[in-house]
Amino acid sequence: MKRITLIATLLVATIAFAGETISRGAAIAKDAQAVPLTTVLASPAEYTKTPVVVEGVVTNACERKGCWMQLKPVDGDQNVRVTFKDYGFFVPLDSKGMKARAEGVTTVKKLSKQEADHLEEEGAKLKRNEDGSAIEVSFVANGVELTK
Numbered sequence: 001m002k003r004i005t006l007i008a009t010l011l012v013a014t015i016a017f018a019g020e021t022i023s024r025g026a027a028i029a030k031d032a033q034a035v036p037l038t039t040v041l042a043s044p045a046e047y048t049k050t051p052v053v054v055e056g057v058v059t060n061a062c063e064r065k066g067c068w069m070q071l072k073p074v075d076g077d078q079n080v081r082v083t084f085k086d087y088g089f090f091v092p093l094d095s096k097g098m099k100a101r102a103e104g105v106t107t108v109k110k111l112s113k114q115e116a117d118h119l120e121e122e123g124a125k126l127k128r129n130e131d132g133s134a135i136e137v138s139f140v141a142n143g144v145e146l147t148k
Helices: 002-018 039-042 113-121
Strands: 022-023 054-060 068-072 080-084 099-111 133-145
Touching: 039 054, 039 080, 068 099, 080 099, 099 113
Parallel strands: 080 133
Antiparallel strands: 022 133, 054 068, 054 099, 068 080, 099 133
């Protein structure tokens, strides 16, 4: 009987923590409507001024501090690197594979070879130009919610 009680307790605890949400930065409004990440990536310039909420799966995170993550739409292949406003918060180093909601804006910039090298040393996956630089569409988040 003690064994059944212990197993039941462990099962309930596992279920309770399985959907745990980890929040970082500013709170995302529960009723905030998400714009599909594929839509944002198709027209990043349209999302540089007004914050939107995007959702996806974390494919990579900075292996040193958690100061960025790469997010992939659930139904797409293209990743976007998500940084955090004013370097104000970080995500757990083991956030790869978690579902994520992030609120923020897009940026488009050219990374120098040195900047691209640095990001790849931290685990980022980039498409490089012949000179080693990269054009990067990124997302600057005010807040992030991660769910296991």
